[in-house]
Amino acid sequence: MDEREVSTPEADRGRDAGPPGPGSPSSPADPVLDEVTxxxxxxxxxxxxxEALVDRYQxxxxxxxxRVLHDRPAAEDVVQETFVAxxxxxxxxxxxxxxRGWLYQVxxxxxxxxxxxRRPQVSLDTDSAPELPGPAWEDPASSAERRAQLDELRRVLDALPEDLAxxxxxxxxxxxxxAEIAAALGIPESTVRGRIARARRTLVERMEAWR
Known part of the structure; x- marks a missing residue:
């Protein structure tokens, strides 16, 4: 992505002090402020x-x-570093x-x-993963089956080559x-499409038993 330097005295003073955090002194945020503005x-x-952008995207x-790291503290560090950058x-x-695409790229x-x-060790500890949506109530057998299916999906994803996953x-x-994925990874859009197609084929094949 092409870049240009844009700076104002106010922006420079704010950026020297680091990114804002909760309760930072500033003008009141507009809850309906559109993203471009x-x-x-x-x-x-x-x-x-x-701060409104942080609230929207954190x-x-x-x-x-x-999803990339399978590690909550590491993911939290990435969030902090991303918004600082x-x-x-x-x-x-x-x-x-x-x-949006630029932030995802970072x-x-x-x-x-x-x-x-951190390679080659990647955790498969699903107990530390964020909760995945499911029915408000389901019987224990169904709940166990759904969890086993999600665990298998995670294992299949972890076994995929990193670029496909x-x-x-x-x-x-x-x-x-x-196009956003291509920009985030710095690769052609055609390559993105090819990798996703290969990943989908692999997932369908390896999850066949759960269909």
């Missing part, structure tokens, strides 16, 4: 606008990092409308960097478009 204001050093970024580098973003690269440093997770679990 929030990004543009944050680029000018508006802390309340940036949960999705955590889910992305956790976003606050500092936000003035270089040319198009405010591209913020988070994905940090997650993958950490994953590569990351593309599949970004598409199927985080809902990114092919």
């Amino acid at each position: 929030a990004v543009a204001r944050a680029q000018d050093g508006d802390l309340a606008a940036f 949960a999705p970024i955590f889910r992305l990092a956790f 976003a606050w500092r580098k936000l003035p270089t973003l040319i198009e405010p409308a591209a913020f 988070a994905t690269r940090r997650s993958l960097d950490l994953l590569r440093r 990351v593309c599949w997770r970004l598409k199927e679990l985080d809902g990114l478009a092919y």
